[in-house]
Amino acid sequence: MDFFIQLLVNGLSIGFLYGLAAMGFVMIFKSSSVLNFAHGELMALGAFVFLVLIGWAELPVYLAFPLTLVFCFVLGFVVERLFLRPLIGEPLIYVIMLTVGLASMFKGAMLLIWGGNLYTFPDFLPEGLAIQWGSVNIPPVYAVSIVIGLIFLMLFGLFFKYSSQGIYMRSVADNQPAALSLGVHVRKVFALSWAIAALVAGMSGIVLGIINGINVHDLSSIGLKVFPVVILGGLDSIGGAVIGGIIIGLLETFTGGYLSTSLRDVVPYIVLVFILMVKPYGLFGLVEIERV
Amino acid sequence: MQEDTLLQLNNISVVYSDVIQVLKGVSLAVTEKHIACLLGSNGAGKTTTLKAISGLLKTENGKVTDGDIVYEKALIQNSPPEAITRRGIIQVLEGRQPFKYLTIEENLRVGTATRWGKPYGKDLEMIYDYFPPLRKRRKTLAGYCSGGELQMLVMGRALMAHPKLLLLDEPSLGLAPLVVKEIFDIIERINREQGTTIVLVEQNANMALRIAHYGYIMENGRIVMEGEAADLKKNPDIKEFYLGMGAGGDAKSYRDVKSYKRRKRWL
Ligand SMILES: Nc1ncnc2c1ncn2[C@@H]1O[C@H](COP(=O)(O)OP(=O)(O)O)[C@@H](O)[C@H]1O
Numbered sequence: 052m053d054f055f056i057q058l059l060v061n062g063l064s065i066g067f068l069y070g071l072a073a074m075g076f077v078m079i080f081k082s083s084s085v086l087n088f089a090h091g092e093l094m095a096l097g098a099f100v101f102l103v104l105i106g107w108a109e110l111p112v113y114l115a116f117p118l119t120l121v122f123c124f125v126l127g128f129v130v131e132r133l134f135l136r137p138l139i140g141e142p143l144i145y146v147i148m149l150t151v152g153l154a155s156m157f158k159g160a161m162l163l164i165w166g167g168n169l170y171t172f173p174d175f176l177p178e179g180l181a182i183q184w185g186s187v188n189i190p191p192v193y194a195v196s197i198v199i200g201l202i203f204l205m206l207f208g209l210f211f212k213y214s215s216q217g218i219y220m221r222s223v224a225d226n227q228p229a230a231l232s233l234g235v236h237v238r239k240v241f242a243l244s245w246a247i248a249a250l251v252a253g254m255s256g257i258v259l260g261i262i263n264g265i266n267v268h269d270l271s272s273i274g275l276k277v278f279p280v281v282i283l284g285g286l287d288s289i290g291g292a293v294i295g296g297i298i299i300g301l302l303e304t305f306t307g308g309y310l311s312t313s314l315r316d317v318v319p320y321i322v323l324v325f326i327l328m329v330k331p332y333g334l335f336g337l338v339e340i341e342r343v
Numbered sequence: 344m345q346e347d348t349l350l351q352l353n354n355i356s357v358v359y360s361d362v363i364q365v366l367k368g369v370s371l372a373v374t375e376k377h378i379a380c381l382l383g384s385n386g387a388g389k390t391t392t393l394k395a396i397s398g399l400l401k402t403e404n405g406k407v408t409d410g411d412i413v414y415e416k417a418l419i420q421n422s423p424p425e426a427i428t429r430r431g432i433i434q435v436l437e438g439r440q441p442f443k444y445l446t447i448e449e450n451l452r453v454g455t456a457t458r459w460g461k462p463y464g465k466d467l468e469m470i471y472d473y474f475p476p477l478r479k480r481r482k483t484l485a486g487y488c489s490g491g492e493l494q495m496l497v498m499g500r501a502l503m504a505h506p507k508l509l510l511l512d513e514p515s516l517g518l519a520p521l522v523v524k525e526i527f528d529i530i531e532r533i534n535r536e537q538g539t540t541i542v543l544v545e546q547n548a549n550m551a552l553r554i555a556h557y558g559y560i561m562e563n564g565r566i567v568m569e570g571e572a573a574d575l576k577k578n579p580d581i582k583e584f585y586l587g588m589g590a591g592g593d594a595k596s597y598r599d600v601k602s603y604k605r606r607k608r609w610l
Pocket residue numbers: 359360363365383384385386387388389390391392403405
């Protein structure tokens with residue numbers, strides 16, 4: 052029983068991180084139909100920037116964390132401006148290939164600076180955050196990851212549901228010509244979705260870095276996990292991305308805990324195939340509204 | 344240019360994809376606070392004319408290659424839609440084009456994009472007063488609304504932007520006659536009460552000439568006739584071919600229409 056609860060908590064917190072990362076991915080896809088293959092690299096970049104700020108510059112966490120997020124947000128803007136914007140109007144496959152190129156470029160740059168070594172953050176999470184409950188022991192980072200996940204999900208939920216900018220973003224995803232006809236600045240919406248995506252990617256990179264250590268290869272390959280997550284959740288559903296993330300996270304930890312650690316990367320894909328056989332658009336994929 | 348002319352097209356040509364010429368020297372003038380209607384059959388170039396004004400041509404790889412578009416004394420041809428909408432020109436697209444997965448009220452809020460950050464509560468109230476069915480369904484996804492409700496929605500959405508010039512593309516398309524009447528009554532009220540200048544594109548000449556002040560008739564990318572709405576209504580050619588009231592009262596055959604078109608080239 053305790054083992055079960057332990058796995059449940061671990062699975063949930065990893066799942067939240069996958070979900071957050073996937074949310075950024077879905078946001079870019081929804082607004083501009085671009086599959087961003089550089090998502091894992093953006094996660095790794097966030098982790099390394101945080102490492103530099105906290106380890107090398109020795110800034111306190113409450114400064115380093117927001118600064119990293121600001122850096123990622125700005126980076127997203129810049130990437131959109133420099134690389135994506137000139138391709139607006141070109142066939143989508145060019146744009147997607149461009150993101151593959153961006154991925155190698157980022158990865159190359161990070162390998163050049165930090166090499167392929169494994170780094171760890173200095174221990175900065177207070178032990179008081181750890182939760183001890185019977186023989187269940189939840190390390191601080193897992194608790195923190197669930198809390199951060201929940202806070203950001205709520206913030207984004209509110210942003211998309213109620214703020215004008217959030218509604219403009221959804222309008223572009225829904226019907227781009229109509230959005231243009233009302234004067235929605237579609238290019239700004241693309242830029243904003245890249246910025247937000249880079250921000251959440253960086254944030255999940257940081258927390259995953261705390262859990263697993265920071266390594267260019269590991270973090271950017273975790274980026275590949277967003278694919279099963281978003282396919283499961285439905286490529287165009289932000290809420291679905293989060294739930295897809297949680298499911299994959301839980302499947303992984305439970306497989307690792309009860310079956311074998313060598314199966315933990317495989318079983319989620321098997322389950323994915325079965326779910327897709329029943330629900331081809333993913334669990335929360337938009338079913339086209341026909342009545343118009 | 345007359346003092347009260349809000350918009351003027353001077354001999355414009357429009358080409359899609361660098362080769363397909365659709366408009367061949369179109370000129371028209373729209374008087375401030377008036378309704379001008381642009382009539383013509385399918386494929387005449389009406390939508391293209393509106394898109395040339397609103398700048399949406401750009402997104403379809405179209406371009407104004409000749410002539411100019413003057414709006415409030417500024418040249419606006421080939422400007423991007425973000426700039427043109429901010430000058431107060433809003434186009435309501437053909438076929439309604441709602442944001443299906445947004446609620447009615449969220450759809451209306453997208454209309455505030457050109458004046459982001461300004462209060463919009465009063466405007467919502469105004470829209471709901473013009474279009475009472477929308478108030479009841481404010482929380483419904485637009486994808487689940489009827490054609491009449493959607494036409495109200497997309498016009499209301501455009502009004503949220505406080506347009507000076509509203510471009511309406513076939514608002515009657517696919518609606519039941521009673522609903523069409525309701526929509527046209529509201530268009531007239533908006534023009535009268537808000538002082539919004541309107542360019543109304545229609546195939547339903549009957550309804551359009553009833554509320555318009557002035558009319559243009561378009562064929563094959565050219566304006567072939569224009570005049571005060573009252574005069575157009577009396578014109579025998581128009582009666583025959585657009586208002587469906589042949590001299591003998593019987594429906595005209597396709598051949599007759601063809602010969603009419605040939606004759607009209609010389610107008
Ligand atoms: N994006 C486009 N590319 C090429 N040709 C187009 C495009 N849009 C419209 N056309 C052509 O231009 C002509 C006029 O179309 P349109 O302006 O939509 O007419 P209307 O609105 O009067 O029915 C048609 O022959 C149509 O095939």
